[in-house]
Amino acid sequence: MKKNADYELLDCGGGRKLEKFGEIVIDRPSPAAELVKKKDPELWHGKNAIFFRNKNRPSAWYSADGSLPESWTIEISGIKALLRPAVNGQIGIFPEQIDNWVELKKTIRYARSDLKILNVFGYTGIATLFASSASNDEYKVEVTHVDASKSAVNWAKENATLNGLEGNPVRWIVDDAVSFMEKEIRRERKYDGIILDPPAFGRTKTGKMWSLKKDLPSLFDLVSGLMSANPLFILISCHDRELTHEDLAKELRTMKFAGNGIIKSGNLTLKAENGATLDSGVYAHWMKK
Numbered sequence: 001m002k003k004n005a006d007y008e009l010l011d012c013g014g015g016r017k018l019e020k021f022g023e024i025v026i027d028r029p030s031p032a033a034e035l036v037k038k039k040d041p042e043l044w045h046g047k048n049a050i051f052f053r054n055k056n057r058p059s060a061w062y063s064a065d066g067s068l069p070e071s072w073t074i075e076i077s078g079i080k081a082l083l084r085p086a087v088n089g090q091i092g093i094f095p096e097q098i099d100n101w102v103e104l105k106k107t108i109r110y111a112r113s114d115l116k117i118l119n120v121f122g123y124t125g126i127a128t129l130f131a132s133s134a135s136n137d138e139y140k141v142e143v144t145h146v147d148a149s150k151s152a153v154n155w156a157k158e159n160a161t162l163n164g165l166e167g168n169p170v171r172w173i174v175d176d177a178v179s180f181m182e183k184e185i186r187r188e189r190k191y192d193g194i195i196l197d198p199p200a201f202g203r204t205k206t207g208k209m210w211s212l213k214k215d216l217p218s219l220f221d222l223v224s225g226l227m228s229a230n231p232l233f234i235l236i237s238c239h240d241r242e243l244t245h246e247d248l249a250k251e252l253r254t255m256k257f258a259g260n261g262i263i264k265s266g267n268l269t270l271k272a273e274n275g276a277t278l279d280s281g282v283y284a285h286w287m288k289k
């Protein structure tokens, strides 16, 4: 984990993770920590809030001393993120992506050309803002940010304003990712870089269920149809425990331009100072050579 982030994994175990975002320490469920023992049980007493997933009552945040703010801001490698405890236990950021975001910005900067980037399943826009902030006076980076949730897109716009990037060329789209990508193919739009972080399961606009594992090849068909003649990168990640980073890398290798670049893949691993580690998803990254 890069040191210039207001984030720390403090410990994990017993199906939970203890994390520090800025000054706020929270304890949340984490299926990936189910088979692990807490390394430092004492640490867990000092938290500001805990999120419980309940069976018979609504899941909720509890703060014994009322010290969980309604919202607060942290900074990750120069990008500010507005955090807010949500009813599903998320708070507006997936810190396991930090290294990917930092690398993404570098890739875009070093390209030294005008670029069109698509970020689907974009959530609160942190990847979008890392990409957009790589724009400069010489080279224009246009980002299209897509998420099916209107509140996530509004949150992403708030993040853009918080970073003074509200004037940057970003298209904010509330739409189903697959249906948006299909429409973009029909409109013959092309992108130099695509970022995807799809959920494991979903529903199409027409209500049909899809699963990432089953529908991964068709998602990559869409990606392939959207890439420009000289693509720069594809960054895919997911939290689907049925998929390995090799599965993602294998799909990247099927792209007709794969040979013009290199593929890096791995686990999205959070590491605590006390030695605790938490695998929080997988990623694969194709980058032009």
Ligand SMILES: C[S@@+](CC[C@H](N)C(=O)[O-])C[C@H]1O[C@@H](n2cnc3c(N)ncnc32)[C@H](O)[C@@H]1O
Pocket: 093, 094, 097, 120, 121, 122, 123, 124, 125, 126, 127, 146, 147, 148, 149, 152, 175, 176, 177, 178, 196, 197, 198, 199, 202, 203, 204
């Ligand atoms: C894991 S989060 C993405 C996190 C984000 N990439 C990041 O790193 O900040 C998944 C997002 O996908 C969105 N989503 C779920 N199903 C979708 C769909 N069918 N089309 C578009 N977005 C969808 C959710 O609203 C959520 O914001």
